[in-house]
Amino acid sequence: MIARLTRIAKQLAPALLALALLQAAPAAAEPVTVTDLAGRTITLPGSAKRIVLAQGRQLNALGLIHADPASLLAGWGADQKRQNPDAYARYAAKFPAIAAIPTVGYGATPESFSFERTVSLAPDLVILSLSLAGTRHGPSDLVERFEAAGIPVAVLDFYLQPLRDTVPSLRMLGKLIGRETQAEAYVRFYEERRELIASRVRGADRPSVFMHAHAGGFDCCQSPGKGTFDDFIALAGGRNIAIDMIPGATGQISLEQLLASDPAVYVATGGLHLAKSGGLVLGLGISQEEAARSFAKQVARPGISALAAVRNGRAHGLWHLFNDTPLHIVAIEALAKWIHPERFGDLDPQATLNEISARFSAIPLEGALWVDGAAKPKP
Template identity: 30%
Template sequence: MRMSIFGKIASAMVAALVLAALPASAAEIIDVTGRRVEIALPAKRVLLGEARQIHVAAALKGEHVFDTIVGWRDDLLKKDPDSYAAYVERFPEIEKLPRFGYIPSGDFSLEAAIALKPEVLTLNLEAQQAVEESGFIEKAASAGIAVVYLDFRVDPAANSEKSVEILGQLFGAEAKAREFIDYRNAQIALVTDRLKKAGEIARPKVFIERSPGITGDVVCCRTFGPANFGKMVEEAGGHNIGSDVVKGTFGDLNPEQLIVSDPDHVIITGSNWSAESDLNQFVSVGRGADAAAAEDRLRGLMQRPGFPGLKAVKEGNVHAVWHQFYGAPYEFIPIQQFAKWFHPELFADIDPDRTFREFHEKFLPVTYRAGYFASLPKSGE
């Protein structure tokens, strides 16, 4: 009997060693465009076509997130340097990780990418037209590089969950992807379920302005339609006035329309765009942002023509939200914060800061630092 047990143990050990030696198995991924992509999974060499996808990849792989990433786009460093600094602080070696440009801008080097021998390149959906018109997919395929489209921005309600699942497949982290999705959905439901139970409640009119103060003149009014931040406003119990005019993801609201709409709340999106801005009047919110400096910038933007007379400005309902929430499936955080701004009594017990801190501790390998929102003080405060 004893020999039999030892024999079974030995057989199991041999089987485990054989499995470990086997290459990744060929599989098929269906990306967010419906394309069927054949690739060995999990991928051993991944090139991130947008570095900000690290916000998801890190949630799936934790301390091992960079084990299989061989390069990434330069957007995290340029558009979200505070997050980049957080990852460099935890993984100093990534400062040497090769960086690439953006395909639609024409500054992506396929030759340099090929030299890294990636198995897969992940791209954002908004790059699709430029990629296909240039024949990029065929050129990459001839070099053994599969292209997979993800989407956290154009239609996140339809594609975010699928995109997380795809990254789970690529990184061999399907179970963690499911855990991530379940957590995200549960945090959104804390707001949406309570709104349903509350029945008919007044929805404040909300104007959310997309990234003013980066470049050129500080003009108004780039905004969101019914997707992305526009949908977050609706899920939080507000009415996004941009959806009345803009039918796509982004669009422009005429300044006169803003004055006529006279919103109850004004929210602008901001980030640390110091690497790209020639105007430097944006509101820098994000990881570890300076709250006083953010308030000063926000106050300055409310001095533009038309804004001082708005109900939201007069009553002190002016806010800023981290712009990068619009491209990562972390929307449960702004939905919770918006709900507190729109319906403070109904959501008095919800604490978005606590939620985001918990999310970092549960999923991410980097430490949490507050600073993702800012508000002007109300009159008398």
């Protein structure tokens, strides 16, 4: 009997060993297929692990759905460090390896991007914005060149048409990096906040709003036209006065035009990039006192100080870099409170920002990202 059992065990041993090895082996990666904003179908053999972010600022979106977004980067655009130094500093403090990630360009135009450098990094995915894909600054052949080189490329965007493109871009990004659950959680949060605002402004009058972009850093007055911040103003229940004066996404109107329009609400935008020029300083790590002082300087400038919005306490400041991140839902909440204070007395944009910081963001989101006319600088 014992001999028979021994023979059976010997016969079964190879099969049992094969079964054990099969169970121990990692599951084969499932192909990933998405449709990007250009209507193209992209299929990867598995989740992307070596990404080139052609525009570095899209790290701010990646960091909402991945706890260590820097670990995915084979290369990125230098614009994050140059244009968004406050966020870059926080990423660098938490993820020191970010300083060694190769750069592949420095701006949002095809001419500022290095195709050859990107190919040399052997990424498994390149992510282009709509601007780099050629829909804003003229024709671009970057998509075709990457396809010819056998490198998958996806087009997503959070800037040009944010209310149209943010949700599909987040879902696409989540699927490409194997973070669908995390992306969907942020999408649900985002859409709930967005619908709350939309529901409360239905049927409301639309006060006139002027958004003074990069306030204090340039001659008066740069402003958003179609898309970008105009989308935020519209959702918040306002009417952007520059929409009929500026044909593109951004442009400039004269101080005389601004004074003649005399908007009901004035919103200046600023950031750390304006500190040296004496402009409006807002951003991660900026104190409320510093923000209030720089804001007071802006609204005291000749011409600006004559606006009824300033005299009536309806002048405000907003972080300019809300314009290229899904964090913009916080900016829309702030705008809604300023444009329709009678409808949004209970809305708390700071609580929304705190929740995003705690639940989603790879870095802490602390600092003065907005200031309103009631803010007074400390002596």
